[in-house]
Amino acid sequence: MSDQWQYQLRIYLADELAEVARRDFAAPALGPLPRVLEKHSATMKCQLDAFADYVAEAEAVGIEDYPLYAWTKATIEDPVKRVKHLRSFTLHIKGEAVYPVQEADALEADLQPVVDGTSILRISRHDTNPANNPQVPERYREPQA
Template identity: 85%
Template structure:
């Protein structure tokens, strides 16, 4: 990656709006959020749905090749974690889950105007630097052959 990290923005929605967005990420109820996303060729993916997709893919192709399988599956089975992640939406730009800093900066700047703390709660920024990301608990690590 030539020393440059990639970024992902996530948006956190109140329960009612999250339910709408899970059913239809382009729903008119999303109002100005949908317009900001369209401007940046961005889409939303519910984190809970992303986790479920990962687990389903792992189960279809063999969990051995999916190092985060056990941890992700445990998250899906935990009601507290489900409730947390169903309100979190990863923002993809032009179909990409991670993107250059300048794209993240531009999207984040425009999103600031729609965060109201009531229905659109907050934005977070994540990067691909492993030092900045949660590490898998030991109990979910697969032993190395």
């Protein structure tokens, strides 16, 4: 049943637009995107920046309480993955990274017309169902006690 899962939308931007959006997600260069986000009380955060924030927080307070630390750190240090995640932006609604299906549907419907395949490349939808999400690779799992 889909009601048990929460959802997240991500938007993928061309390189030059991604740099603009990292500095100011309301920049005029983003065209109608900021107005759509505002309508839904949404903001966006670059995936690479979110990963870097997670790593920095873990290093500041102690990595033992951050189970994704090693995997996330390896991701931001990989040049190919850096480029990929620089273009990807997580959309937060009312400050939340995951939200009910109705909110995801409404935001996605309003975003579809701004996806031009050139500047705003695409949208993806993710859910909190563990079966649909990547699992931590074995090499980054902590040994079981």
